[in-house]
Amino acid sequence: MQNELLNWFYQNKRDLPWRRGRSPYRVWVSEIMLQQTQVKTVIPYYKKWIKKYPTLKSFKESNFDDVIKIWEGLGYYSRCKNMFNAAKLIKSSFPNDYEDLIKLPGIGDYTAKTILALAFKKKFVGVDTNLERIGYRILGLKTKTKRNHKRVIRFLEENQCNKNPGDYNEALMDLGGSLCKAGITYCNQCPLKNICKAYAYSSPTSYPTPKVSKKISIYDVAISVVEYQNKVLIMKRKNTKFLSGLWEFPGGKIENNETAVQAIIRELKEETNLTISNPVFLGNITHKYSHFGVNISLFISSPKSIKSINIDQEYKWIKMNNILNYPLPKANHKILDFLKKLD
Numbered sequence: 001m002q003n004e005l006l007n008w009f010y011q012n013k014r015d016l017p018w019r020r021g022r023s024p025y026r027v028w029v030s031e032i033m034l035q036q037t038q039v040k041t042v043i044p045y046y047k048k049w050i051k052k053y054p055t056l057k058s059f060k061e062s063n064f065d066d067v068i069k070i071w072e073g074l075g076y077y078s079r080c081k082n083m084f085n086a087a088k089l090i091k092s093s094f095p096n097d098y099e100d101l102i103k104l105p106g107i108g109d110y111t112a113k114t115i116l117a118l119a120f121k122k123k124f125v126g127v128d129t130n131l132e133r134i135g136y137r138i139l140g141l142k143t144k145t146k147r148n149h150k151r152v153i154r155f156l157e158e159n160q161c162n163k164n165p166g167d168y169n170e171a172l173m174d175l176g177g178s179l180c181k182a183g184i185t186y187c188n189q190c191p192l193k194n195i196c197k198a199y200a201y202s203s204p205t206s207y208p209t210p211k212v213s214k215k216i217s218i219y220d221v222a223i224s225v226v227e228y229q230n231k232v233l234i235m236k237r238k239n240t241k242f243l244s245g246l247w248e249f250p251g252g253k254i255e256n257n258e259t260a261v262q263a264i265i266r267e268l269k270e271e272t273n274l275t276i277s278n279p280v281f282l283g284n285i286t287h288k289y290s291h292f293g294v295n296i297s298l299f300i301s302s303p304k305s306i307k308s309i310n311i312d313q314e315y316k317w318i319k320m321n322n323i324l325n326y327p328l329p330k331a332n333h334k335i336l337d338f339l340k341k342l343d
Contacts (some may be wrong), residue, residue, distance in 0.1 A: 001159045001192060001195060002160070002168060004169055004191040004194075005168070005171045005172070005175070005192060006161065006168065007191065009175075009314025010167075012045060012174065012178070013170065013171070014039075014177075014178075016030075016039065017046055017050070018030035018046060022118050022119050023119060024049065024094035024115055025031040025055065025056040025059070027118045027119045028083075028107075028111070028119075029049060029050070029114050030042070031126075032043060032082075032083055033045060033046055033074065033134065035076065035079060036075075036076060036290070037074065037076070037334030039177065041074070042074075045071070045073075048070055049070055049071075052066075053067075056087065056094060059083075059087050060090070062084070064081075064245065065245070065327070067080060067084055068327045069325075069326070069327040071327070072327040072328065073333070075289075075330070075332060076290070077243055077245065077246065078106075078244075079106060081105075081239070081245065082105035082106025086107065089104060089105075090104070096120045096122075098113070098116060101115060101296050110128050111127040113125060113127075113128075114169060117166050117169045118165075118166040118169060119166070119171070120165060121164075121165055123157075123160050124165065125153070125156045125158075125160055125165075125168070125169060125172075127156060128173075130172070130173060130175075130177060131152075131173070131176060131302065132149065132152055133174060133176060133180065133182060133207075133208070134156075134170060134172060134176050135151075135153075135155055135156050135206050136148070136152060136208040137197070137198035137207045138155070138195060138196045138197065138206065139151060139152065139155060139197060141198025141207065142207055143208065144208045144209070148208075156172070157326060175190070175191075175192070177216075180204070182205070182210070183204075183205060185204045185205060192304070203300050216288065216291060216292050216293070217291075217292045219253055219254070219293070219295070220260070220294075221253050221294050221295070221296050222251050222252070222260045222261075222264035222296075222297045223248075223250070223297070223298055223299070223335065224249060224250060224251055224264050224276075224279055224300065224301045225299070225300045225301070225335075225339070226249070226272075226274065226276075226302070227301070227302045228306050228317065229317075230319070231317040231318055231320075232318060232319075232320050232323070233249070233250060233315060234247045234249060234316055234318060234323065235248060235249075235250055235272075235313055235314070235315045236313055236315065238313055243329045246328055247316075247327060247332075248331075249332060250272060251263075251268075252267040254297070260281070260297035260299075261279060261299075264276075264279050264297070264299050264301070265277075266278065268301070269312065272309055272311050273308050273309055274309055275303060275304075275308070276302070279300070279301040281283075281298070281299055282298045282299060282339075283298055283338065284297060284298070285298055285334050287330060287334055295315060296331065296335070298338065300337060323336065324336075
């Protein structure tokens with residue numbers, strides 16, 4: 001298996017920036033960014049990151065506000081926070097032992113094994129969704145169970161390449177990302193079709209049995225751009241919250257039996273102790289995260305006074321044209337795009 005796979009890989013491998021020099025640090029950065037994120041999305045973020053923090057040392061000396069600004073828009077912000085915390089725990093050189101790696105925040109079994117294979121040429125196989133899918137199809141396994149998952153891991157590890165374990169891992173990654181996708185397969189071009197049971201059965205996309213997508217909850221929220229003396233109010237989310245460390249306009253969920261106007265007046269009072277009487281409704285914006293969505297009722301409001309302001313988190317009054325200097329959630333970028341169209 002490995003000969004056919006690697007011969008195909010050397011002729012067809014993708015030219016990706018993190019493959020140009022497999023240092024442990026660069027492999028780690030790329031693998032964390034690639035978690036639940038498409039390659040094409042990651043590439044510009046990775047390039048920007050490496051330009052700003054080319055080495056582990058430069059990253060360890062960084063400020064978190066600067067770091068999360070680079071990450072802005074990539075999503076799953078806990079990944080960034082975990083990387084920042086992990087860097088502080090790495091003493092001198094990058095760990096090259098499995099047990100040491102999985103002790104670091106944000107590094108699990110897959111990431112640890114992938115780093116060891118790619119950066120240290122150790123005989124590990126990091127099995128993510130792509131590699132798991134290939135294994136299920138080759139072995140002709142339909143049902144996703146713990147037993148079948150172990151069979152897939154054992155099969156992929158038994159066929160690992162002693163000489164080039166990193167190439168073997170990347171070859172499987174490329175195969176899963178190009179020919180053996182979840183919803184479409186290009187079996188005639190696949191170097192492993194002759195050993196693939198799903199190919200022999202002429203139904204590879206039914207291996208393993210696809211998950212039924214769960215409906216995500218949609219929440220109605222009210223948000224306001226609060227203006228005072230030509231400045232707007234932004235608030236920094238606490239580190240214990242979803243999207244921690246990002247800045248946003250104030251607001252929150254609309255409660256049952258409450259109008260959007262009532263909600264934004266209440267939310268601003270609860271969050272800031274500011275009193276507003278006539279918030280102006282601007283329109284609706286929708287946004288989906290991985291596990292839920294929001295339907296935003298957007299307002300603009302202007303308190304007569306801010307003497308009563310009392311906020312238990314970091315906040316700033318800034319000029320609107322300076323807002324992009326702060327890392328914002330994607331939903332707030334949609335708000336900014338919306339506001340531009342009103343100008």
